[in-house]
Amino acid sequence: MSKASMSFILRLKLDKQTASFGKIATVISSSGGDLVAIDVIKENKQTTLRDLSINVDQKDAQNLIINELRKLEGISIQHTTDRTFLAHSGGKIHVVPKVKIDNRDDMSRVYTPEVARVCEAIDQDVERAHEYTIKKNAVAVISDGTAVLGLGKIKPEAAMPVMEGKAMLFKQFADIDAYPICLDTQDPEEIITIVKALRPTFGGINLEDIASPNCFSIEQRLKQELNIPVFHDDQHGTAIVALAGLLNALTLVSKPIETCKIIVCGIGAAGMAITNMLLKAGATNVIGVDVEGALHCRKKYERPGWNEFANKTNPNNEEGELCEVIKDADVFIGVSAPGLLTQSDIKQMAKSPIVFALANPNPEIQPEEAKPYAAVIATGRSDYPNQVNNVLCFPGIFRGALDCRAKEINDEMKLAAAKAIASTIQEDELDAEYIIPSVFNREVVPSIRQAVINAAITTGVAQIEPDSH
Ligand SMILES: NC(=O)C1=CN([C@@H]2O[C@H](COP(=O)(O)OP(=O)(O)OC[C@H]3O[C@@H](n4cnc5c(N)ncnc54)[C@H](O)[C@@H]3O)[C@@H](O)[C@H]2O)C=CC1
Numbered sequence: 001m002s003k004a005s006m007s008f009i010l011r012l013k014l015d016k017q018t019a020s021f022g023k024i025a026t027v028i029s030s031s032g033g034d035l036v037a038i039d040v041i042k043e044n045k046q047t048t049l050r051d052l053s054i055n056v057d058q059k060d061a062q063n064l065i066i067n068e069l070r071k072l073e074g075i076s077i078q079h080t081t082d083r084t085f086l087a088h089s090g091g092k093i094h095v096v097p098k099v100k101i102d103n104r105d106d107m108s109r110v111y112t113p114e115v116a117r118v119c120e121a122i123d124q125d126v127e128r129a130h131e132y133t134i135k136k137n138a139v140a141v142i143s144d145g146t147a148v149l150g151l152g153k154i155k156p157e158a159a160m161p162v163m164e165g166k167a168m169l170f171k172q173f174a175d176i177d178a179y180p181i182c183l184d185t186q187d188p189e190e191i192i193t194i195v196k197a198l199r200p201t202f203g204g205i206n207l208e209d210i211a212s213p214n215c216f217s218i219e220q221r222l223k224q225e226l227n228i229p230v231f232h233d234d235q236h237g238t239a240i241v242a243l244a245g246l247l248n249a250l251t252l253v254s255k256p257i258e259t260c261k262i263i264v265c266g267i268g269a270a271g272m273a274i275t276n277m278l279l280k281a282g283a284t285n286v287i288g289v290d291v292e293g294a295l296h297c298r299k300k301y302e303r304p305g306w307n308e309f310a311n312k313t314n315p316n317n318e319e320g321e322l323c324e325v326i327k328d329a330d331v332f333i334g335v336s337a338p339g340l341l342t343q344s345d346i347k348q349m350a351k352s353p354i355v356f357a358l359a360n361p362n363p364e365i366q367p368e369e370a371k372p373y374a375a376v377i378a379t380g381r382s383d384y385p386n387q388v389n390n391v392l393c394f395p396g397i398f399r400g401a402l403d404c405r406a407k408e409i410n411d412e413m414k415l416a417a418a419k420a421i422a423s424t425i426q427e428d429e430l431d432a433e434y435i436i437p438s439v440f441n442r443e444v445v446p447s448i449r450q451a452v453i454n455a456a457i458t459t460g461v462a463q464i465e466p467d468s469h
């Protein structure tokens with residue numbers, strides 16, 4: 001299994017008499033680098049200027065390569081460029097006009113004076129905003145920077161690269177125009193007020209990386225008070241993809257979800273939503289485990305939502321730590337913290353155990369450790385098989401919701417999305433290392449879109465039936 005790599009470009013000036021390219025290549029590979037490309041920038045009789053693209057597994061290797069190269073004769077390092085930072089230079093997205101403005105006539109059509117006629121038409125019938133503005137295809141990606149990836153709370157400015165990345169994914173996979181918006185407030189009431197005020201411009205709201213428990217109340221209020229889809233990606237996107245993977249994993253080990261004992265570790269934003277999806281999909285024996293051990297209804301909890309959670313889960317009122325309640329479990333789903341699950345925990349599980357260790361970036365157990373004992377393993381990472389990541393869901397679910405002008409994204413639509421993702425892998429293709437399709441599988445978005453539209457129509461939240469339906 002490969003490890004995620006970083007890449008950088010090294011510009012070297014080489015003295016043709018004394019520098020040896022063979023030595024350079026050897027230094028790079030023996031210092032942990034992978035030389036992937038060489039570009040000649042400038043040549044003259046004495047010197048050659050070259051850009052070397054190098055992949056490394058860790059930052060230390062980059063420093064080591066540079067230090068070792070400095071020791072070689074005839075080499076001068078001009079500069080290094082981190083390709084990841086280079087890709088972020090000036091931000092990752094921009095606005096492109098759909099109509100050309102070459103002369104005054106064009107300008108008077110797209111702007112004043114003629115634009116006023118369009119404004120008046122919309123003012124008379126606000127529904128026309130869907131026809132004559134970006135609203136029809138626009139999603140706001142909103143964060144307060146309080147739970148960014150596995151980084152926790154960071155400055156809202158620092159969350160922008162993630163939100164810009166989400167916007168890119170919306171566009172690339174579902175042709176949705178998404179707008180990254182990071183807010184300089186962490187006050188739920190203020191966030192609700194700001195997001196509500198954005199309603200005229202957007203067809204949907206994707207809440208991103210907002211910490212629990214605020215994410216629950218913010219989403220709930222916005223869902224009640226707005227008539228456009230509001231979706232907290234870290235809760236529902238994760239839950240939908242986790243369920244999709246689990247449905248396929250259960251098919252593989254021939255177990256019905258209804259009779260499985262499922263441990264969900266980490267009852268925060270993702271764990272709550274995953275549990276709700278599991279129950280909706282027919283699971284009857286889900287046990288939530290958090291820092292206080294297994295949640296059960298004989299105890300009263302301070303944390304918002306935990307008493308309600310305990311009432312609808314753990315039917316046998318099992319008590320104890322993870323290592324106790326995991327006995328005979330068929331499934332472990334971790335959305336908690338690194339290293340919480342041990343090999344001996346997995347050994348206690350039922351036959352053909354399924355382990356989803358989804359904490360990012362470091363899972364509850366390393367796949368290499370789980371592999372000898374687990375029948376199926378999934379993580380949140382892109383460098384291992386079976387990546388459970390919400391990017392498989394949010395482009396398709398919003399494509400479906402926008403196309404049928406859904407007033408909301410309800411549980412039926414989420415369940416339909418999970419089943420659609422799962423069904424992009426045929427039963428005879430299923431494998432312990434292939435329970436989740438790749439995000440680059442072109443069937444995923446159209447399949448989610450159609451399933452979501454069908455569910456929206458059936459549940460009465462679709463406002464139009466799209467042509468292609
Ligand atoms: N793979 C994916 O697509 C996604 C993965 N995640 C990952 O899941 C994890 C949780 O994310 P969120 O739910 O957003 O965070 P959260 O902060 O809302 O929830 C985490 C929960 O884990 C619990 N926890 C922490 N240490 C624990 C321990 N030692 N034992 C039991 N419970 C413990 C916390 O008390 C909390 O309830 C993070 O690592 C995040 O990166 C989250 C969303 C998507």
Ligand SMILES: CC(=O)C(=O)O
Pocket residue numbers: 147148149150209233234360389390391
């Ligand atoms: C994948 C994602 O949305 C997260 O880790 O926050």
Ligand SMILES: [Mg+2]
Pocket residue numbers: 149208209233234
């Ligand atoms: Mg997120």
